[in-house]
Structures are given as C-alpha cells and as structure tokens.
Amino acid sequence: MAKRDExxxxxxxxxxxxxxxxxxxxxxxxRACCAAAAIIVGIAAIVSLFVVDSxxxxxxxxxxxxxxxxxxxxxxxxxxxxxxxxxxxxxxxxKWRGVIGRIREHGLRRRRSRxxxxxxxxxxxxxxxxxxxxxxxxxxxxxxxxxxxxxxxxQNRAVCAHELGxxxxxxxxxxxxxxxxxxxxxxxxxxxxxxxxxxxxxxxxKPHESWDADDEALARERLAAASTHREHVSWAxxxxxxxxxxxxxxxxxxxxxxKDLTPMTPRAAQRRATLLARLP
Numbered sequence: 001m002a003k004r005d006e007x008x009x010x011x012x013x014x015x016x017x018x019x020x021x022x023x024x025x026x027x028x029x030x031r032a033c034c035a036a037a038a039i040i041v042g043i044a045a046i047v048s049l050f051v052v053d054s055x056x057x058x059x060x061x062x063x064x065x066x067x068x069x070x071x072x073x074x075x076x077x078x079x080x081x082x083x084x085x086x087x088x089x090x091x092x093x094x095k096w097r098g099v100i101g102r103i104r105e106h107g108l109r110r111r112r113s114r115x116x117x118x119x120x121x122x123x124x125x126x127x128x129x130x131x132x133x134x135x136x137x138x139x140x141x142x143x144x145x146x147x148x149x150x151x152x153x154x155q156n157r158a159v160c161a162h163e164l165g166x167x168x169x170x171x172x173x174x175x176x177x178x179x180x181x182x183x184x185x186x187x188x189x190x191x192x193x194x195x196x197x198x199x200x201x202x203x204x205x206k207p208h209e210s211w212d213a214d215d216e217a218l219a220r221e222r223l224a225a226a227s228t229h230r231e232h233v234s235w236a237x238x239x240x241x242x243x244x245x246x247x248x249x250x251x252x253x254x255x256x257x258x259k260d261l262t263p264m265t266p267r268a269a270q271r272r273a274t275l276l277a278r279l280p
Contacts, residue, residue: 007229007263009085016098019083023099024106026079034072041065087123088228091263097124115141119153127265131160150180151194155201162205174201204234208241216242233261233268237275244278252279 011019045061048054087096100120107113118137125134138157143149154177161169177198184191200222203215211219219242223235240255256272256279264272 007089009089011083011086011095012090012092016095016102019086019095020099020102023079023083023103027076030072030075034068038065038068041068084228087127087265088230091127091230091233091265091268093124093128093265097121097128100124115143116149119143119149119156122156123152126156126160127267131163135160135164146180146183146190148190148193151177151197154180155197158201158205170205174198174205177201204238208238208245211242229263230265230268233264236261237268237271240275244275249279 014022041061041064045058045065048057048061083099086092086099100117104114104117104121107117119141122134122137122141125137134156138153138160141153143153154173158170158173158177161167161173177194181191181194181198184194199218203211203218206215216239219235219238223232223239226232226235236255240252243249243252243255252275256276258272261268261272
C-alpha cells in the first residue's frame with residue numbers, strides 16, 4: 001500500500017459535482033453503446049433465423065445479447081468501485097455524500113440503484129453523523145437473501161447499534177450476518193469475504209478490555225494487511241487502544257501519529273482524540 005502521506009485518490013482534486021458528472025456521463029455513453037449493440041445483435045439474430053434459416057447463428061446471437069448484459073454490469077460495478085476511493089483513500093465524507101447523492105437522484109426510478117446509494121450514504125452518515133442517522137437511512141434496505149451487499153448493511157447496523165448501546169439490535173444484526181454467511185456456498189469468494197467481515201465485526205464490537213492474545217494478534221494482522229487507508233486507520237486505532245490498556249504509551253503514540261493517520265473521517269478523528277486524551 002502507498003505511504004500514508006502519499007495517499008490521494010484520482011478524485012482528490014475534483015469536486016463532488018465534477019466526479020458525479022463524469023461518472024454519469026460515462027454511464028450514459030456506455031449504456032447507449034450497449035443498447036445500440038444489443039439492437040444490432042438482436043436484428044442479426046432474427047435475420048439469422050428467419051432469412052438465413054440458421055438456428056446456430058440465432059443461438060449465437062442470443063448468447064451475444066446475454067454477454068452484452070453481463071459485460072455492462074461488470075463495467076458499471078468496476079467503475080462504481082473506483083468511486084469508493086473518495087471515502088476509503090481520501091476519507092472525504094462530504095464529497096462522498098455529494099457524489100452518491102447525485103447518482104441517487106439520477107437513478108430514482110430504479111429501486112436497486114436507490115437502495116445501493118442509500119446503503120453507501122449510510123456509510124457517510126456513520127462516519128460523520130450520530131449513529132441514529134445511519135440507522136434511519138438503512139431502515140427497510142434489503143439486498144436479497146444472499147446479496148453480498150447485505151454484508152455491509154448488517155455490519156454497519158451492528159456498529160450503529162453498538163454505539164447507541166442497543167445490545168438487542170446489535171445481536172440481531174450480527175445474527176443476520178451469521179445467517180448470511182451460512183447461506184453462502186462453502187469455498188466461494190463471497191463466503192470468504194462475508195466470513196472475514198463477520199470475524200472483524202465480532203472482534204471490534206468486543207470490549208477491548210476482554211481481548212485475549214489471539215484477538216490482539218488478529219487486529220495486528222488486519223492492520224498489516226489493510227487494503228485501504230480508512231481500514232488502516234480503523235485498525236490502527238483498535239491496536240492503539242490495546243497498547244494503552246497494556247501501558248505501552250510509546251507504542252500507542254506511534255500508532256496515533258497524525259502523519260500516519262491523516263486523512264481521517266470525522267468519526268476516526270474523534271476516536272483518535274479520545275484515545276490521545278487517555279495518554280499520560
């Protein structure tokens with residue numbers, strides 16, 4: 001991973017409006033090109049069956065139509081994931097909220113698009129607002145029995161409930177995440193991702209005073225393997241809390257070094273300030 005003082009995304013110098021406009025422009029062009037390609041392939045398939053009288057060419061045309069649909073979905077997912085750098089690398093909550101809000105407005109007629117945007121807007125709320133705001137945003141969201149986005153949804157609900165001191169709601173969300181994991185195919189990539197997130201959320205919601213050596217080792221492992229800056233900051237704060245509890249002031253101060261943690265979301269900055277206040 002890049003050095004923390006070099007951590008800047010490709011969107012760092014752009015406004016939320018510029019980012020959203022570029023994304024929506026790309027999306028519109030891509031959708032138009034795919035629609036044109038689908039029409040051409042569809043006409044060719046019909047001609048193959050009724051003019052050329054070739055069932056093979058007709059079936060190939062249908063397969064091509066399916067391929068176009070899969071291709072555009074893969075491209076859209078990849079392009080959208082690039083936007084995550086705004087929150088994960090730059091930790092810019094306001095820009096993230098602005099970009100996702102603009103995309104949500106564009107996709108108001110598509111239920112899944114609205115739900116996806118609301119899930120990611122709730123992430124912004126969690127990083128910048130009282131937990132109740134994020135919970136309200138996530139109310140009623142559901143991505144299907146095996147939808148992988150439910151991992152993010154259940155995880156964030158559990159964190160919000162924990163911060164609000166609602167043990168029942170916390171356990172309900174963690175239980176839903178466990179059920180999701182159990183319902184995914186053993187050995188699949190989706191299950192591996194969900195299992196790790198479940199393990200992480202269970203650990204981070206556990207009082208640090210009750211962490212054992214294995215818990216601390218896992219937190220250090222996650223810190224070393226963090227794939228994004230925001231993830232690095234979060235695990236660094238957890239490990240720093242362990243060092244404070246163990247009386248290792250120098251180690252805690254190093255982990256809380258502003259140069260290493262910047263940029264931070266407002267929530268992370270508040271967590272860091274709370275830990276710094278506990279240092280002698």
